[in-house]
Amino acid sequence: MNGKKILFVSSELVPYLPENEVSLMSYETPRMVNSNGGQIRIFMPRYGNINERRHQLHEVIRLSGMNLVINDMDMPLIIKVASIPKERIQVYFIDNEEYFKRKATFADEDGNLFADNDERAIFFAKGVVETVKKLNWSPDIIHVHGWMASLLPMYLKQYYEDEPLFADSKIVMSVYGKSFEGELDKEMHKKVAFDGISEDKIEALKTPDYNNLLKIAVDFSDAVILASEDIPEDLNNHIANLQKPVLPYVSLQEFEEAYANFYNTEVLK
Template sequence: MNGKKILFVSSELVPYLPENEVSLMSYETPRMVNSNGGQIRIFMPRYGNINERRHQLHEVIRLSGMNLVINDMDMPLIIKVASIPRERIQVYFIDNDEYFKRKATFSDADGNLFPDNDQRAIFFAKGVVETVKKLNWTPDIIHVHGWMASLLPLYLKKYYADEPLFDTSKIVISVYGKSFEGELEKDMIKKIAFDGIPEESISALETPTYNNLLKVAVDHSDAVILAAEEIPADLKDHISNLEKPVLPYVSLQEFEEAYANFYNTEVLK
């Protein structure tokens, strides 16, 4: 991994949010690349339940101040950064008061998904790309973790198709077990189509379930990692029918060599 640039984009990340399979692997994978001489950038949403004082988040004025259009609304983009001290890893946080100030991640106190989760996911995808453009940093690999980040492959391949910064970047999606029940908002597909993305490329999102979100993500990625032992059967079947590299599940204890080999021999070949 020496000298390779890898952009990690995740829904969740320890130590900023509680440990689960997504947040843990979103930390362990960049830590592995960092320790093997790779260059990394990590992005995640700045949810309101992240303690800014404890984790020493601060706004980066030169990266903030842009407005992103989400479903015909101008939404201000705020960028904050923090460091994971023991690893000397910097994390970029995508923030917006309307979408991320509330003191929860994906659902309310009663367990109901936030009705604007679809817009939050669109905002996050666009915010990551626009910020990386401002950094003028060309990643060799873009590795996506978690469903809130799952629109990034689609937006890179369709909305930002003509962006030269990402011409040679390869997109890897890690697929985890089912992270939410039910569906996002029914008109999610129309909000994405508003950005000029053809509806035929996102037809699965007529029913915006977890499985269908991830199907769209893997369709627009260059390689897939099965990051959990239990993956929904129809999602696994969809992945098995794709003609692209797939890394089967490996445990946390064995992932370092497997992921590094997959990056080097399958993704970057």
């Protein structure tokens, strides 16, 4: 991984959110790349339940200040950063008062998904790309974790297809077990289509459940990692039919060599 630039984009990340499969691998994978001489950048949403004082988040004025258009609305983009001290890893947080101020990640205290999760996912995908453009940092690999980040591959390959900064970037999607029941907003596909993305390319988003979000993500990725032992059968079958590299599940204890080898031999070939 020496000298390779890898952008990690994740829904969740320890130590900022509780430990689960997604948040733990979103930490361990960049830590592995960092310790093997790679250059990394990490992005996640700045949910309201992240303790800014304890984790020493601060706004980056030079990166903040632009507006992103989401479903014909101007939404201000705020960028914050923090460091994971023991690893000397810097994390960029995508923030917006309307979307990320509430004191929870994806659902309310009764377990109901937030009605605007679809717009939050669109905002996050666009916010990451616009910030990386401002950083003028061209990644060799873009590794995506978690469903809130799952629109990023499609936006990169469609909305930002003429952006030279990402012309040679390879997208890897880590697929985890089902993490929410039900569906996002029924109008989600229309909100994505508003950005000029052809509806026939996002047909699956007419039923915006977990499996279909991940199907869209893997369809627009260059390679796939099965990051859980328990992937929904429908999603597993979809991935099995893709004509692209797929890394089968490996445990946390064995992932470092497997992921590094997959990057080097299958993704960057």
